[in-house]
Amino acid sequence: MTIAPPQPVAPTRRDFWPRRAWRRDRTSMAPRPTVLAAVAAGVVAALTLQVTVVGLGYVLTGGAVAAAVFATRRTMPTAVQAAAILGALALLAVLSVRGAGWLAAVCVALSWGVGSFALVGGRTWTGLAAGSFALWFTPLRVVRWTRRGARRWHATGTVPVGRVFGVAAVTVVLLLVFGSLFAGADAGFAALLGRAAPTVHVSNPFGRFVLGVLVCGGTLGAAYLLRRTPRVDALAPRPGHPVARWEWAIPLAVLDLLFLGFVAVQLTVLFGGNTHVLTTADLTYAEYARQGFWQLLAVTALTLVVIAVAVRKASRVEVADRVLVRVLLGLLCGLSLVVVASAIHRMSLYESQYGYTRLRVTVLVTELWLGLVFVLLIAAGVRLSGRWLPRAVLASAVGGMLLVAAIDPDAYVARKNVERFGDTGRIDVSYLGSLSVDAVPALDRLPEPERSCALYRLDREVRGDSEWYEYNAARSRAKELLAAHPVGSCERSGS
Known part of the structure; x- marks a missing residue:
């Protein structure tokens, strides 16, 4: 009796995304207009985008990508998507108005996050975070998506995309060759041609080609995400099991008492201003301001963590529970606002004494924005509903950055x-x-x-x-x- 050798077991195909969040795609096909528009966006990026120089090229490339992704789709963007697209383009437009490199970097990064939200949405903190990285997980899906689309175009007998690119390349070459000859033959025609054709100086052709390919691929990935959108909110942790009232109410009450004691005892520290600094030994304006700033950061992290845990663990079925959540968390956020005001006051004293710097202005703006976040947290606590909170915080960040750009730091x-x-x-x-x-x-x-x-x-x-x-x-x-x-x-x- 001969025993057959064991057959190799096919390896299980694993995906970073759970199936409940992003199902495998074996049927969708890339539309021809989307592919052509993505190539056009790559060409725009290759010709106009200078990564090391802030300028008009960023918003031109962003507009080309947005048009390729959304204009080639039959359904119109929703109101939320349209607002996100406008916000992302407005952030990129800052680079054609302001010359600060640090401001440009922040605007580009925030524009990426807002653009990702326009593609995949998200109502939870986990969803917004996962959505901003979704594009990095699309390359293999996009290759298969585009390949299936190319097969369909070939099967239906339409003109292959390669032929279209070939004809375009031949046309460009003919225009360049004969145009340069005619321009050399007649000065008047050369002047007319110079006024009619925009000047594009292509330096570092290989780098620009790579940049164009990356933008084209990213545009295809964005178009795929819009059509096969992952359910990023499915990655959020499930609601926690409520615990007994005393288990969450006592820690919150003790924490509130600690905050109350700190504010009551340290009133001279928080609002002493020049008098407190001048009368306290070994205390400088730098230490005074830094203390307020790090207190603010600590209070911010503490408040966010406490609210996140309390929302998951506190029961809100009974009226008493809802009242306790509002009172305890609302008091914590209110006291945090006092620390925010103190930190802003300290920084203003520091700036009046030692002058203004980019870092000090940035810290001050950050403190103001965190104060707004605390106000949003209080509003969420009053309503006992925070589903709108992640989007509101993102919108406040976009509005705040555009306001900073308008102020011109x-x-x-x-x-x-x-x-x-x-x-x-x-x-x-x-x-x-x-x-x-x-x-x-x-x-x-x-x-x-x-x-x-x-x-x-x-x-x-x-x-x-x-x-x-x-x-x-x-x-x-x-x-x-x-x-x-x-x-x-x-x-x-x-x-």
Whole structure:
């Protein structure tokens, strides 16, 4: 009797996403218009996007991607999706108005998160976090999706996409060859052609090609997510089992008493201002401000953790339970707002004493935004419903960042330091020279030699010509101002 050798067992195919959140896709096919629009978005990115230079290319690429993803779909975006798309494009548009690199980085990152929300949605904290990473898990799905679409186009006898690209490439080559010959033969035609055709200077062709391919692939991934959307909220942890009332009410009550005692005993610390700093030994403005800021961060983390645990563990079936949740958590958030106000007060004292910097203004804005988050938490506690809270926090972050861009932080810092120099005669031109081109209009009002010392680096940064897709309003204005008032010699002694 011969025993057959054991057959190899096919490996089980595992997916990062549970099936309840994102089912496997074996049937959907990429529409031809979507693929062509994604290629067009990649071309726009390759020709206009400069990763190292803030400018118009970012919003142009973002608009091309949004059009390729949403305009090639038959159904119209919902009101929430439309608001998210506009918010993402508005954040990218900041890069064509402001010149601060740190502000551009934050706007691009937040635009990514808002754009991901427009694609996959999400009502929970877990859903919003998972949705922002969903695009990274689409490459294999997109390859199969596009391949199935190409097979369908070939089976239906329509024109293959490769032929379309071939014809487009031949057309471009013919236009370039014959256009350059005609331009060389007649100066008038060359001038007409120069005015009719936009100028696009392609530097680093290989890098731009890679960038175009990445944007094209990302656009296809975004289009796939919009059509085969994962249920990101299914990844959220299930509701916790309520515990007895005393098990959650006692810790919350004790924590509230601790906060009350801290606020009552430390009133002079929280609102003492100049008097408290000047009368307390070994206490500087720097320590005073940093204490408030780290207290704020600790209170924020504590409040968020406590609310998250309390919402999962506290029963809200009986009226007494609902009243206790509102009172205990509402008091905790209210006391947190007192600490927020104290931290803002401390930072304002620090800035009035030592001047304004980008970091100090950023910390102040962050504190204000966290105070708004506490207000939203209080509103959620009053309603005993926080389903709207994650989206509201995301919307507040977008609105807050656009408001920061409107305030123009670097210009604000420069303006305040110029005013302080007029009052005190003290200024740090080395730090002011490290700001972005947004600060040029304010620094241009300084007397010499402080003006030249502060603008020396910025003057070199704005020199040279730039392409139309690299347009930046702040850089353009700075270039005009420095051309009208050239930077002179810098005498750093005494600065």
